[in-house]
Amino acid sequence: MLTPSEAEKKFLGILGSLESLSDIQAAGIVRRDGLMIASSLPKEMDARTIAAMTAAIVGTAETCTAELHLGRFLQVIIEAEKGKLIATGAGGEAILFCLVSASGNLGLVLLEMGRAAQQVSSQLEEI
Numbered sequence: 001m002l003t004p005s006e007a008e009k010k011f012l013g014i015l016g017s018l019e020s021l022s023d024i025q026a027a028g029i030v031r032r033d034g035l036m037i038a039s040s041l042p043k044e045m046d047a048r049t050i051a052a053m054t055a056a057i058v059g060t061a062e063t064c065t066a067e068l069h070l071g072r073f074l075q076v077i078i079e080a081e082k083g084k085l086i087a088t089g090a091g092g093e094a095i096l097f098c099l100v101s102a103s104g105n106l107g108l109v110l111l112e113m114g115r116a117a118q119q120v121s122s123q124l125e126e127i
Contacts (some may be wrong), residue, residue, distance in 0.1 A: 007127050011038035014119050018112055023104030025083065029120055030054050030095045037094060054097045058087050075110065088113055091121030 015027045019040060028039030028047070034055035036047045062073040075088035080102075086109060087097040096117045100109050 007123060008038055010123050011120065012040070014116050014123070015040045018098060018116050021109065021112055023101050023109055024098045024112075025101060026099040027116075028054070028097050029090060030097065032059070032093060032095060041099075050097075054085075054087050054095055057085075058089070058095050062089075075113070077106070086110070086113060088117050090117040091124050093124050094120055096120055 011029055015029070015038060018024050018027045026039070026041045026045070028041060028050065029037040030051045031037055032055055034052040036051040039047050039050075041047050041050060057076055057078070058073075061076040065071065065073045073089065075086060078085040083102050084100040084104065084106075085097060086100055086106075087095055090096040096113060098109060098113060100106070
């Protein structure tokens with residue numbers, strides 16, 4: 001069983017690996033109830049607000065896919081002028097999100113996010 005500080009170090013390591021991709025500008029891990037677990041957001045962004053919004057967006061997308069009988073929710077992508085927000089489930093308790101540059105390679109980002117989400121899920125099982 002990991003201590004909270006060991007878990008935080010592991011989560012920050014996972015986020016650091018994601019941010020080694022130049023297309024990813026920031027990343028975070030959020031509990032499904034909207035509380036931030038770990039993040040690498042710029043200081044000018046309010047982590048609590050982003051965590052709550054990300055959880056709400058994913059929760060709504062999950063409800064939508066269930067109601068429309070589209071199968072299991074995979075990810076949500078919000079595309080705007082200056083970039084993208086991509087969020088995906090990371091086990092039953094967490095959500096992984098990334099802020100991606102407008103010209104970012106979505107295929108590569110989604111591949112790396114899938115790997116990172118599995119790592120987050122595994123780490124949460126150890127806590």
